Amino acid sequence: MTNIYQRYYKEKCDKDGNIVGIETTCDNNFNFAYDVIDKFADECPDKLAMVHRSTDGVDTRFTFGDLKILTNKAANALSALGIKRGDPVMLLLKRRYEFWISILAIHKLGAVAIPTSHMVSSEDIKERIEISGAKAVICVNSEQICDKVERAVSGKDVIQIVVGDSYKNTVSFDRIMEDASAELDRIETDVNDNMLYYFTSGTSGAPKAVIHDFSYPIAHIYTAKCWHGVEYDGLHLTVADSGWAKSAWGKLYGQWFMGTAIMVYDYEQFYATDLLKLISEEKINTFCAPPTIYKYFILEDLSQYDLSNLHTATTAGEPMPEEVAEKFFAMTGIRIREGFGQTETALQICTPAGKEQVKGSIGISSPLYNVALVDEDNKPVAVGEEGEIVIIPDEGKRPIGIFKGYLGDEALYKEVWRGGVYHTKDKAIMDESGHFFFIGRNDDVIKSSGYRIGPSEVEDVIMCHPAVFECAVTGFPSRNRGAVVKASIILKEGVEDTGKLGTEIQEFVKKRVAIYKYPRIIKFVEELPRTSSGKISRARIRQADLARLNKK
Secondary structure, X not given: OOOHHHHOEEEEEOOOOOEEEEEEOOOOOOOHHHHHHHHHHHHOOOOEEEEEEOOOOOEEEEEHHHHXXXXXXXXXXXXXXOOOOOOEEEEEOOOOOHXXXXXXXXXXXXXXXXXXXXXXXXXXXXXXXXXXXXXXXXEEOOHHXXXXXXXXXXXXXXXXXXXXXXXOOOEEHHHHHHHOOOOOOOOOOOXXXXXXXXXXXXXXXXXXXXXXXXXXXXXXXXXHHHHHOOOOOOEEEEOOOOOOHHHHHXXXXXXXXXXOEEEEEOOOOOOHHHHHHHHHHHOOOEEEOOHHHHHHHOOOOHHHOOOOOOOEEEEOOOOOOHHHHHHHHHHHOOOEEEEEEOOOOOEEEEOOXXXXXXXXXXXXXOOOOOEEEEOOOOOEOOOOOEEEEEEOOHHHOOOOOOOOEEOOOHHHHHHHOHHHOEEEEEEEEEOOXXXXXXXXXXXXXXXXXXXXXOHHHHHHHHHOOOOEEEEEEEEEEEOOOEEEEEEEEEEOOOOOXXXXXXXXXXXXXXXXXXXXXXXXXXXXXXXXXXXXXXXEOXXXXXXXXXXXXXXX
């Protein structure tokens, strides 16, 4: 067994075996692609690294030896096009296996990868190119995406590279890979160099370019080892588009540090039955997905699928409704363990593997960070009181996995680091045992008649109603109360509103929460607005409500 992660990561445990601290270390020239992927390739070249299932159901398997060869070729091919250390390269590759080849090749060159969701518009791509100074864009051979990129790069000195056959005036990724050498001399990089730009989807406002350096992957050892609970020879599946930071969390750095193979499920349209079939066929051991995936799972007859190899299920991105978690446990015997973090950080809070998932909690502080709750004056709040989640660095040092800055926005970076601590802008409560209970974003908290109402608590209760599939709770402007609670609800398939369902749901909620928290407005909708990373966007609901009010 090749325990490469132990060269960079050491746990401190108390007498009961609980991890109370983590020491991380690396050389000044640490580079994940050379020092992890290539090391595995040199020491165990035939070890499985990735299984990719394409949209037409074809499986392709890659060993670490394969990855070394392919990433060397890709690095040489990109270098021949003029890409060098420090050059930003945008990736719009969905879940194609070329994403993993490309990003590792970019790391080897010391260039900067910009993973991007394929759902962004041409204007979004253009804006990101202008902010980042991208020298190239690598995208899938889809007419829709190629056209978006073509419009975005028009008039700019930006190379457009297309996976598959070339498209119009683009470079074929496949062709340049054929001609490239599989030999590559190590290119010197510095651990403090920029490695990634992630444009956050944001719950409101314009996207921000988050900068991570070459030490960032080390922070995800804890993510994979202690939250996902991966195994050395296991197979892990995280459901996430390659354009989201969740891919870095769940299908790249930490998993490969631990010697775990990653399962990549490349689909155009999601069907719960297809994903369950894949988990069964590929004998997935550990699984992570946003709550919405689990909501679809529990609508199926899970006894029809062999889930005997699955022992761990985790979730993040938005709060997990208690009703969904309980039903999944009843059907599988697996407790879904929650986690919390941001594009700007690694895993901040989670229920670690082997620990009991406390109902309604997002977990305890990661031993990588000193996570605390503070009030508006940056002072610690008492147990049971609402506060903002912050990370307090040791001796003023930037903790590993925490971003370097926002590209071109030093003022915003200083704002989130005010008072010497990193401010997440997320609200929570902590109990006496150190478990955090998520309330919501600062701007999501509803202020009604002097009360502060966390939308997640109300959403959890609404989700317990048998007619509800999904919901979002927001504040609706009120002249007398400041705001009232509004619930936008998607009903389960086959359920219709007869005119009384809204009142029924209101009464259902009144019996389970304080009376001031029940939704005074109920709106049944076909879909809920989402960010490009798939999270429900409460901000867009609020904005739409304000726009309608302003028209009156």
